[in-house]
Each structure stands twice: as structure tokens, then as C-alpha cells.
Amino acid sequence: xxxxxxxxxxxxxHGHAGLVADWAADKQTFTMxxxxxxxxxxxLSDTFIxxxxxxxxxxxxxxxxxxxxxxxEVFALxxxxxxxxxxxxxxxxxxxxSSSGSMAMxxxxxxxGERKKTALLMVITALFGASFVGMQAFEWTKLIVEEGxxxxxxxxxxxxxxxxxxxxxxxxxxxxSIGVIYLLVVAFKVWRGDxxxxxxxxxxxxxxYWHFVDLVWVFIFAFFxxx
Amino acid sequence: xxxxAEGQQQHPIAIYFWIWGLLFVLSTFSYLVDYxxxxxxxxxxxxxxxxxxxxxxxxxxxxxMMWERLALIYAILLPPLLLLVLIxxxxxxxxxxNSIRSTFFDPPAASAGHVEKSETP
Numbered sequence: 001x002x003x004x005x006x007x008x009x010x011x012x013x014h015g016h017a018g019l020v021a022d023w024a025a026d027k028q029t030f031t032m033x034x035x036x037x038x039x040x041x042x043x044l045s046d047t048f049i050x051x052x053x054x055x056x057x058x059x060x061x062x063x064x065x066x067x068x069x070x071x072x073e074v075f076a077l078x079x080x081x082x083x084x085x086x087x088x089x090x091x092x093x094x095x096x097x098s099s100s101g102s103m104a105m106x107x108x109x110x111x112x113g114e115r116k117k118t119a120l121l122m123v124i125t126a127l128f129g130a131s132f133v134g135m136q137a138f139e140w141t142k143l144i145v146e147e148g149x150x151x152x153x154x155x156x157x158x159x160x161x162x163x164x165x166x167x168x169x170x171x172x173x174x175x176x177s178i179g180v181i182y183l184l185v186v187a188f189k190v191w192r193g194d195x196x197x198x199x200x201x202x203x204x205x206x207x208x209y210w211h212f213v214d215l216v217w218v219f220i221f222a223f224f225x226x227x
Numbered sequence: 228x229x230x231x232a233e234g235q236q237q238h239p240i241a242i243y244f245w246i247w248g249l250l251f252v253l254s255t256f257s258y259l260v261d262y263x264x265x266x267x268x269x270x271x272x273x274x275x276x277x278x279x280x281x282x283x284x285x286x287x288x289x290x291x292m293m294w295e296r297l298a299l300i301y302a303i304l305l306p307p308l309l310l311l312v313l314i315x316x317x318x319x320x321x322x323x324x325n326s327i328r329s330t331f332f333d334p335p336a337a338s339a340g341h342v343e344k345s346e347t348p
Contacts (some may be wrong), residue, residue, distance in 0.1 A: 015297065022298035030299055040303050051310045055317050062321030065328045072261050090258045097254060101247035104289050111237045204236060204291075211289045215282055222278035226261055227271070 033201045036208070043212045046175075050216050053168050054223055060160035069156035071225050074147065075139070089225050092135050093217065096176075099128030100214040103183075107207045110200030115190060118203060122187035125210060129180040136173045140166075165224070172220055175213050182206060236291040246288045253281050 013021050022029050030037040061068055072085040079087065106121035143149045143165075151166045153159035186206045189195065195202060257277040260270055287293040292300060 019297035019301065022296060030302075031296060032299075037299070040299065044303055044306060047307050048310070051307070051313070055310070055314055058314070059317045059321045062318065063324040063328065065325065065332075086258065086261050090254070093254050093258070094251065097247070097250045100250070100285065100289055101243065104243040104247070105240070107236070108238070108240055108243065208290055211285055214289075215285050218278055218281045218285065222257065222274050226257060226274045 033205075035205050036201060039205045039208050043208065046212065046216075050168075050171070050219070053164075053171065054219060057164040057168060057224065060164060061158075064158045064160050066158040068158050069154065069161050071227075074143070074149075074156065075225065086225060088135060088139055089221065092132055092139075093221055095128050095132050095135070096214050096217050099125045099132070100211055102128065103207045103210045107200075107204045110190070110195075110203035113196075113200070115193060115196065118200065119187045119191035122183050122190065122203070122206070126180045126183040126187065129176050129183065129210075129213075133173055133176050133180065136169065136176075140169075168220060168224060172213070172216055175216065179210050179213050182209065236294060238291075238294070242288060246284050249284060250281055253277050253284075257281075 022031070075087075075089050076083060076085040077087050078084075102121050103125045106118050106125060109121060110118040148155050149162045149165070151163045154162045183206060186202055190200070190203065254277075257274060260273045260277070265273060286304075292304075
């Protein structure tokens with residue numbers, strides 16, 4: 001009882017007094033399930049990985065003296081006779097944002113205890129993710145087969161274009177694919193009722209990972225496709 | 228604003244729809260930057276503005292960062308600032324390597340292509 005009240009009082013503190021209390025008091029620092037704290041730490045490390053990739057991309061793009069291929073032309077598609085620049089990437093962006101939206105809904109439904117709705121929304125999110133990976137496979141096929149772009153060179157200009165493209169989008173695509181599997185596993189367990197008594201924090205943790213995948217895409221979209 | 232002692236994040240569903248819509252609008256804007264072929268400083272500024280707004284909304288609302296306690300916010304958001312050092316160093320180094328390459332290793336830059344190259348920027 002004594003312990004419960006003392007924990008309660010530190011929770012009450014907000015702002016920087018709360019920050020000091022959280023780190024300095026004789027208690028758990030992060031008032032959340034350990035899985036969520038660890039997911040945040042993992043995402044922090046992943047931030048560094050993707051940042052290193054993007055910084056490496058910046059380096060090779062600055063150092064090369066060969067002209068850099070124009071992304072908006074490389075990723076253009078001709079739909080119904082119209083030549084639209086970068087359209088596939090734009091569609092992929094909207095799909096990933098929609099999947100983030102449906103994931104946020106799933107987290108919300110989870111905490112309201114709506115088991116089946118949560119599982120359904122997670123499956124929808126996974127389907128969005130799978131279609132994103134499908135479009136990426138289409139994009140890769142087009143670039144490899146039609147444009148002849150390879151990790152070691154391409155006919156459009158700087159060879160570094162191919163290497164950074166395949167590494168960065170490949171690593172991101174791998175994150176999306178793993179996310180789809182992760183979502184489906186958790187959705188199945190939610191559907192089965194594993195979390196009725198344990199609580200639905202796991203949905204929020206899965207959501208953190210999924211939103212991070214979307215977040216990384218925001219940076220790839222800006223730096224690789226638009227820059 | 229509801230904050231649960233167990234660390235649960237439960238918020239009105241309307242805010243998610245708002246952010247969802249905003250992200251769509253911001254993505255459309257960043258696509259239009261390319262579509263209308265803005266170039267140079269305008270393009271880079273617009274791209275960065277839309278990028279940071281989108282990233283901010285995703286972290287703050289979808290990932291619930293704005294409702295978390297400062298202990299987590301600082302633990303997660305401060306370390307990536309170190310990356311600015313890496314980016315700065317690599318940018319300086321990259322420009323130096325580029326100048327060395329253009330001077331010594333790039334045959335077109337050393338001969339006929341040099342004139343054409345200096346015109347492009």
C-alpha cells in the first residue's frame with residue numbers, strides 16, 4: 001500500500017520535475033510495459049541504421065562526378081497513354097500512410113477491448129503492407145529488366161545510383177515484409193483471444209514498429225525520390 | 228487528454244482521422260513539388276518542410292510520443308541529434324572528395340566537359 005502511493009505520487013509529477021523523478025527515484029524509469037520500452041530502444045537503433053544508409057547515399061551522391069539520374073524520370077510510368085513522373089512512388093506513399101492510419105485504429109480498438117475489430121484492422125494493415133511490397137517488386141523488376149540498373153552500374157549515369165537504391169529500398173522493403181509477418185502473427189493471436197486477460201499493449205507495440213516503417217519511408221521519399 | 232497509470236494510450240479516434248488526412252495532404256504537396264518541377268533552394272526547402280511535418284505528426288500522434296513522459300521523449304529523441312555531426316562531417320568530406328575527383332580523376336571534367344560542367348549549376 002505504501003509502495004503504491006509513493007509510485008502514484010511520482011506519476012503525478014509532470015514536466016522536468018517528473019523527468020528527474022523518473023530517472024532518479026528508486027523505481028522503474030519508463031512507466032510502460034517492458035516490451036514497449038524495448039521496442040522504442042530497438043527503433044532508436046534502427047534509426048541509426050537507416051540514417052547511416054541515407055548519409056552514405058548523400059556521400060556517394062556528393063562525391064561522384066558522373067551525373068546523377070533524375071529520379072522523377074527513372075520512376076515515371078505511362079498510364080493510359082499519359083506519362084506521369086514518380087506516380088508509382090506517390091501511390092506507394094499513400095498506401096503506406098493508409099496502412100499507418102488503419103494501424104492507429106487497430107491500437108485504439110485494442111484498448112477498447114474490441115477483439116475482432118482489432119484483428120481485422122491489423123489484417124487490413126498487413127494487406128496494405130503486402131501491396132506496398134508487391135509494388136516495390138514491380139518497381140525493382142522494371143528497373144532491373146527494362147532499365148538495366150544494377151548495384152554496380154547503370155546506363156543512366158552514376159553507378160552509385162544503383163547501389164544506394166537497391167540497398168536503401170531493399171532494406172526498407174525487408175522491414176515492411178517483416179512487419180507484415182509480425183502483424184499477421186499478432187492479429188491471429190488477438191483473434192484467438194490470447195490478450196483478453198493480458199491486455200492489448202502488444203497491439204500498440206506492433207503499431208510502433210509499423211509507424212516507424214512509414215516514418216522511414218517519409219525520409220526515403222524525400223531524400224531519394226524527390227531530392 | 229487521458230493518461231493511464233499503466234502507460235496505456237487511449238485517445239479520441241477523431242485525432243487519428245485528422246492526422247491521417249493531414250498526412251495525405253502533406254504527401255500530395257511533396258509530390259506536387261516534383262510535379263511542378265520546382266528546382267534549387269525552393270525545392271529543397273519545401274521537401275524538407277513537408278518531410279519534417281509528416282515525420283513529426285507520425286511520431287507525435289500515431290506513435291503517441293506527445294502523450295509520453297519526458298523520460299522517454301528525451302531518451303528516444305535526443306540521441307539521433309548526434310547524427311547531425313555525422314551528416315555535417317560527411318557533407319564536408321564529400322565536397323572535398325568531389326573537388327579532388329573533378330581536378331585529378333575525371334577526364335571529361337579536365338578537358339572538354341569542364342566548360343559544360345561549370346555551366347550546369
